[in-house]
Every structure is written in structure tokens, then in C-alpha cells.
Amino acid sequence: MKKRIFPIIFMVSLFYVFAAGAVLAADLVVYSAGPKSLSKEVVAKFQEKTGLKVQLYPASTGKVLAKLEAEKYNPVADVVVLASWAAGLGLKNQNVLAPIQTQHRQFLRDEWVDDHLIATGASAMGIAYNTKLVTDPPKDWWDMAAPEWEKQINMPSPTKSGSCSDFVTAFIGLYGDKAWDFFAKLRDNGANIAGPNNQALTPVLTGARKAVFAAVDYIIYKQVKKGENINIAYPASGTVVNPRPIVVLKSSTHKENAQKFVDYYLSKEGQALVVNTILIPARTDLKVLPLRVGMDQIKTIPVDWNWLGKNQQEVVGRFYKKIETGM
């Protein structure tokens, strides 16, 4: 009996090795930030339609960027979807992106198309609040460091959340030192700045905290749809709408498949999935769900995306050190 154990273990191991080998042979490798459900759905439908085998790595923008950086000398990904336009521009400045085009160009907003990146959709930032605990919706960003919000605020970390990193960089780009002082005040007032979007949100859903500063709106709408006691307020002084870019890496060995994927994402079918995730679609011929507000109803602050693309990494790094860890 005992002698049989090792051959069996070997057989099982071999089986697993082959199974793993099968996973490795993919026609396209996609790293995608943003809602996991969306990227999985788009990939699944795309595979169904084209018969191509896609290997998907879904993670937060910060994780995806870190992985890309770590693989600088050995790139694996073909297509990357980020939740931060500035991070996309950052990649472009690093000269690692291939030029990109799409057959759906005519349906897209001009400001969401660049020669190296195209938006797949967009989200806006706001202040999410627990409607059971907060009867008077928050009015503006700057009010959130008031004593009444002591230990009641959560904020996602810009090192993890792409949309939050766009927001923080744009905010600091516009207001400078005033913004730095404000974030320090926010932190000293007991705001908890950590983790990706969902980690910041969970305590507000359970009622442990009252509000999320710099919440991505589509996540909040998703919870509203579920019937949770939560809502989002767009601050009076204006907010940031951040397009979520899709890019193709210069090093990609599957450029043709990558092009197919980009086109699929921007097709009516692909964009319908974006709409259903309660994001703002990239195509102008599709409407947002009635649940959420559209582009025209959101007041934005002026954003110099080129400045963001150049400075985001430094600003976020400084934010992590100075504000988050307080070092």
C-alpha cells in the first residue's frame, strides 16, 4: 500500500503541471484596473466572440502599475486598462506604449482620445455618506475637516485607487499648498486613509464611519441599487471626472489581438457593459443609466492632465509619505 503513495502523488502533480501549462498559453494578456466584474465580463464576452484565449489580471490601478514597473525588463501584458488617465499619460511619457487607434473613433469624445490612450469610460469623484447617519448631505470638500467629522471620514489611498490618485493629483495641482494643508488637517481630524476604494467604503456601509472622502461614484451607485443606506454628493466647488484609459504596450507580441480587444471594448456591445456597471460610457451615442448623473450634470474643477501625467507619481509618493503614514 505504502509504495503506491508516491506514484499517485506524482500522477496528480503531473496533471496539475499540465493544467497549469494550458493556462499559460494565452492569446492576449490583459491587466485591468477598475471593477473586477466589468473586466471579467468584457473578457468573457470577448473570448466568446473571437475564440481568443485571454489571460486577465484584475487588480487596483496601483497594483497594475506596480506590476508593470516590476516587469519593466520582461513585459508580459499586452493590453492595460487603468482607472487613472494621468497614470496612462505617465506610461506614455515613459515611452512604453504603442500608438493606438480605433474604428469607433467617430463616436468618442475628443478629450478622451489621445494618440496613445483611449478612454473606455469614466467616473466622477464625490463624497459618499451613510444616509442613516448623515441627514444633511455634505456640501464641499473643504468642510470635511471640520470637528463634526472627527473620526468619521474614510478615504481610499491614492497609491491603490487610480481614480483617487487622479483626484488627489488634480486637487493638489490646482490648489497647491492649500490642498496639502487640508489633507494634513483631514488626517489629523482622524480620517482613515488606506486601501483601495472598497476598503474605504465598507465601514461606511456598516455605519462604523459616516462618509468616504473622494469616493468613486459608480461604486456608490452600485450600493444604492442594492438598497444600502448610502448616497453620493458632488461638491459645490467642483470635482474631477477621470477617464479610464485602455492602452497597448509597445512590447506586446499580440498587437493584432490587442487591437481587436480595444475595438471590442469601444463597440456598442462592450460599452453596454460599461453602462451597466454604472460608469459613464466613452461612446456619446449611449446614455448613462437613469440611476446616475451624466457628464453634463457634474461640475468639474479645471484639470491640466499633462501636468498630472508628469507629476502624479511624485505627488502620490509624497502623499503616501506625508499624509498617509505621517512620516
Next chain:
Amino acid sequence: MVNFKERRWYQRIMNSAMLYIVLLIMLIMILYPLAMVFLQSLFPDILGGSLKGFLSPFIQVFKSEGLLQVVVNTILWGIAVTIGCVIVGVPCGFILAKTDMPGKSVIRVIYAIPYMSPPYVGALAWILFIQEKGFLEEMLSGHLPAFVQELFFSFWGLTFIMVLFLYPFTALGVEAGLRALPSNFENSARVLGANRKALLRRIVVPLLMPVILNTGLLVFLQTVSNFGVPATLGSRARYPIITAEIYNLISSWPINFPVSTALSCILVAMALTIMYFSERVLKKRDYGVISGRGIYQVYSLNRRQRLLAAGFIFILFICSVAIPFGTMVLASLVKLWGGGFFNLSNYTLQNYYEVFGLHSPGLQALGVSFSLGLIAPTIILLGAAFISYVLAHYKGGLAFALNFIGFLPRSLPKVVVVVGLILAWNAPWMGIRIYNTYFMLLLAYIVLYLPDALRYGDSGMRNITKNLENSALVMGASKWRVFTKIIFPLLRPYLIASWILSFIISVRELVASILLLPPGLETTATYIFSQFEQGGLSEAMCMATVTITLTVVALLLFNLKYGGGPVQSRT
């Protein structure tokens, strides 16, 4: 004459061939990655093929107040945990070895459970227990004084959790040390008129000092090498510690590999210093005491002392078993967070169906971990058998060095070894592209757990008499035949023991999985981690409950079969 010489030369090559194969394995698997860590810390752009910026990562560490603070934090934490473990573990060991306390087997189980569990799970469960709207707050119906949370999510909470999971180390060490003390000293002292207090103070404690010192050093090493607790509780407590900072530096954008390697080198320096002192303490330990004699003095406790001891053990039980594992199981069953924990209708098995349903990510993660848990130990087993056989046959510098290198990953923090593997296998010159695939994870597991198997293989080889082998050789058997027909079968019990251990550790391995995870894969530990981070608390705890139950049951069965104290296994 010439012919004879040539044969000897030829034989020598054949003989050493095996040693050189081992050398090659060690070079590629262990030395090359570690050298990469060291080199990148010196030359930050070495992967880009440039030697510019010599030492700049270290300069950055020592110039940036934040990073230097991280190093100081880590040392302070290590010291605090060590002191805590001595305070908790020494009485525990004393009760077990030197008193007539009833129910010792129960006490052993109480400390075996945290000993065998990965501390990160304990930290997560404790977070759920203490945090706002957590179990404790509801138990006190909202009247939880704010300072409790403040205290927990701080340096003290980190220390507390780590002590809970490491005190068994000290306790086991002290127990073994006390048992090895022969009664002669105590008897002589008593004959000379020493009372109990003097006996303890003048005889037992001094004789025990080396043991306490040594376990203390090991606890310190375990603490500063630990990744799970700093990564979970440390970030919430805003108390950065080296291991977690290394992880942040290479996984959170904007990343900085050079500084992470500099921090790694500092951590390695700490580990090696500790190992050095530990060796010295062990050498000095011999006080002319003949150790290992079974006769030793037992003190009988009076009623009050028994109650005191029982209370002490009970508190330990509550803190290190009941609260974390109770919270873990309850949280895995909760239907709605904030729906009340004392409301029976708020409990459901639905979470388990969702986490482990067909084609669910949870089941896939479990599958990946199990496949790694089966393949890695099998390869380790074969490798360890071969390496220990070869190393047992050679004396001299090279064999000694290889022995040292083989055990090196055991004493180095895992996170450092993993950073080295990333650098080594993701380098532009690396022809074999296994980085970012399942095989990278497999390789990491093998490198990390080979030393444990080597230890077993080594002790196995010591027990195999050379005569068997020599007889076979005289009869004309080839070396290979000797290995497969004699050595391997004899080593088998040791190897199986090590196989089971590596299996258990692999199934819940955290550090390598989280840093090397290829796209599209998850392991149990990364599943727990990411679910917790994303707010899927119940899902995380479901997975934790299943893996902990599986591995603890496996370990208990293993201990029943192979005897010996609970075997150490940490992630």
C-alpha cells in the same frame, strides 16, 4: 602506473560530480537570488545594466527620516515582543515542567493551536473583534471605551498579537530546558539549607538563563521576519515595519525596488547577527550539567497557586484561541455585517456555498494552493533526499559551505528570499521566462521550504549506518543503485514527515504567493488577504476557517503519528 593514476583522476571526477550538481542547484536556487538582493542594494540600476548610483539606496534609507524610523520601529517591536514572550512563556513552561498542575495535556493543546496557525489569520480575526462595530463593541452594547481601539490599533496591539502567537516558542523552550535540568543541583542546594525561593533564584533561573536567552533571540528573529501581522494590523495601526514596507515598496505604486533591497539587506544583517549570538549562547550553555536525565524536581502547588496558574492559562486560552478562532468562525457565518452578532437568524452557511461553489474564485484558490501543496513538497522531498545523501558523504570546505547555504533560507526572512527570486528570475538576461507563471510560485515554495526538508534529511542520514552502504558498494552496486535501493527507503519516514509539513505550510503560504502571484491565479492566503482588503470579510473568514481547519487537523494527525512536540510551521 599511468593507467592507475588516470583511473583515480576519473573516479575523483565521478565522485565529485554529485557534489558539483548540488553546488549548481544551490547556486541557481539560493545564492543567485540572494546575491541579486545584495547587488541591487549597492547598484540600484544593475538590472538596466548600469553601475551608477553606488550605495544610493542605503543613503536614501538613512537620509529619509521615514525609512530610518521603519528600521527603528522594527527593532523596538522585536524587543517588545521578545519581552512579552518571556513574561508569558516562562511561567507557562515552568507550570508544565516543574509543577504538579493537573490537566497538562489540555494546556499543551491550548498553546499548540496558536503555535500551528499563521499569525496573519489571528491578526485579521482580532481586527474584526476589536474594530468599530466589531464583536466586542456589540458585546458591550456599544459601550466600548475608545482607548481600547486606540490601544489595539497601535504598537501595543501589534506586540500583543505577536506575543499571542509566539509565546509557545518560549514556553516549549523553557519546558525542555527545565526538564533537562538534573535534580542534583536542586537537591544539593536543598541539603545545604536553601529554601524554595533561594533555590529558584540561585539555581533554576541561572541555569535556565541560556535557554531563555536563546529562545528570546529566536522569538526576536521570528518577529522581525514576520510579514503577515505588519501587513494586516501594522498598516491599520500606522506603524510601518520593515517586512511590510518591503512589500509596499515593490507592490504599491510608485514602486522602488532598490530601496526595498536596501531594507532587505538591513533585515538580513539583523537576522544573521541574531543567528550568530544564538549560536554563541548555545555553545556556552554547557555548565557542566549532564542534560537529558529524566529525574527532575517537581513542585507541588497549593490551592491558591493552582487557581492563579489556572487563571493565567485561562486568560491565555481566551486571548490566543477563543477570541481569534471564535471570531473567525462566527464571522464566516455572518449573513449581514451590522445585522447583529447575537441574533441567531443572522447566521447562515450560505457564505460557504458562495465561496466554495463550483467554479467560484474561492474554490479555484483552494485548488491552486492544494496543487502547489502537492507538487512542491514532492519535488522538495526528492531534492532533499539527494542533497542530504550527497552532503553526508563529503567533508571539507565546500560541503560545509553547501550545508550552510542550504539552511540559509531558513534563518532569513522569507520576504527577502522572495524579493531575491523576483530580481533573479525577472532579470533581462534570464532566458527561462518562468517569472509571472505558476512555476515561479512553485520554485519559490521549493526554495523556501527545502531547508526544512534538508533538516529532516540530515537527521535521517545521521541515523543510517555507513556499513549498509559500504557493503553494497563492495558487492559492486553503483552509487545510484545504493541511493535508490538503500538510502532512499531508509530515509523515507523522515522524508514523509517533511513532506506532510511542507504540504501544510504550502497550503496557506502568504509571502511568496502575494508577491509572485501570476495573473489570473489566487492562493488561499492571497484570497483571504484581498477579500479582507476589498471588504469581503465573511468570504475571507470562510477561507481562513477552511484552511486552518484542514491544516490543523492534518498537523494533529501528523503529531499523533510521528510523536514529538507540535511541529513548528509559520507563514
